[in-house]
Amino acid sequence: MQSADVRFHLDPDLLASTAEGRHNFLNRIKTVCEAAGLHVTLVPNDERTRRAAAVEDGYDLFHMDPPTHDRALTVRRVYHYPFWAIEPYAERWRWRVAEAGFPGGAPGARRFAEYWRDRLFGAAQAVRAGYVYVPLQGRIRDHRSFQFCAPIDMVRSVLRHDPARNVIATLHPSEDYDAADLKALERLAWDEPRLSVETGEMHRHLLACDYVVTENSSAAFNGFFFHKPCVLFARIDFHHIAANVLTLGEAGAFARVLDMQPDYDGYIHWFWQIMSINAGRPEADAKIAEALRRGGWPV
Numbered sequence: 001m002q003s004a005d006v007r008f009h010l011d012p013d014l015l016a017s018t019a020e021g022r023h024n025f026l027n028r029i030k031t032v033c034e035a036a037g038l039h040v041t042l043v044p045n046d047e048r049t050r051r052a053a054a055v056e057d058g059y060d061l062f063h064m065d066p067p068t069h070d071r072a073l074t075v076r077r078v079y080h081y082p083f084w085a086i087e088p089y090a091e092r093w094r095w096r097v098a099e100a101g102f103p104g105g106a107p108g109a110r111r112f113a114e115y116w117r118d119r120l121f122g123a124a125q126a127v128r129a130g131y132v133y134v135p136l137q138g139r140i141r142d143h144r145s146f147q148f149c150a151p152i153d154m155v156r157s158v159l160r161h162d163p164a165r166n167v168i169a170t171l172h173p174s175e176d177y178d179a180a181d182l183k184a185l186e187r188l189a190w191d192e193p194r195l196s197v198e199t200g201e202m203h204r205h206l207l208a209c210d211y212v213v214t215e216n217s218s219a220a221f222n223g224f225f226f227h228k229p230c231v232l233f234a235r236i237d238f239h240h241i242a243a244n245v246l247t248l249g250e251a252g253a254f255a256r257v258l259d260m261q262p263d264y265d266g267y268i269h270w271f272w273q274i275m276s277i278n279a280g281r282p283e284a285d286a287k288i289a290e291a292l293r294r295g296g297w298p299v
Helices: 012-019 024-035 047-053 109-121 151-161 179-191 202-208 218-226 245-257 264-274 284-294
Strands: 005-010 039-044 059-063 072-077 083-087 131-135 166-171 195-199 211-214 230-232
Touching: 005 012, 005 024, 005 047, 012 024, 012 039, 024 039, 024 072, 024 284, 083 284, 109 218, 109 264, 131 151, 131 202, 131 218, 151 166, 151 179, 151 211, 151 245, 166 202, 179 195, 202 218, 211 218, 218 230, 218 264, 230 245
Parallel strands: 005 039, 005 059, 059 072, 131 166, 131 211, 166 195, 211 230
Antiparallel strands: 072 083
């Protein structure tokens, strides 16, 4: 039998807001745990507490970081507040929603999607202005295990498979790029006049682009609010209605992307309201308890 101890591993700001009762979702998890007879302790998220978690009895909850043992879970925002996930893996492509099948839309899905589009992005009208939007993340020249290819090769693929449109690749404003990455992009843009490299401005490009190409940037998920199709070059949780290079191949994904007419509104509703935990809803506590039980916690 495990002890009834639960440790929430939190960075300083989250630690303070949870201790003061100001973080709605984490405090709701705390309430659910305590109602089940568990004893919750808030601890700093540092190397010492992470090491200790792997050998101590009880249960551990990490914010965004990978769980360190089979009684640990990770909690992470599902792209925007107040939607959250509690999962046994930090990698989004291993989450329950990623492995589930999208069953189609439900009544009220359009109203739900429109409400959140207007709340997050305003009521601006989307158009298709004839270019491809490629939001980049980090490590431009590295091919990581969850990716089909390195991001620089993804950009080359866009230029190769869509020879008519201009391509705008954007650097993430919060990412720290090394000089060699930036030089590689600069050289490619010099060789390919249809390619331009910018920084940020996701909203503007989602409103104007024909479609999105990315490894697994959340910009593609945000594009669903504007009914913009996307090509994915990496594993991610929101793959269901995308043209996925990992399953279709490069040529197949680009051949399909502009003909796709998925149920964007139904998907957003399913992904958020059904498969995630909406911390603003009265049923959030029940969904929190369900997620903790799936992770093996005695709740």
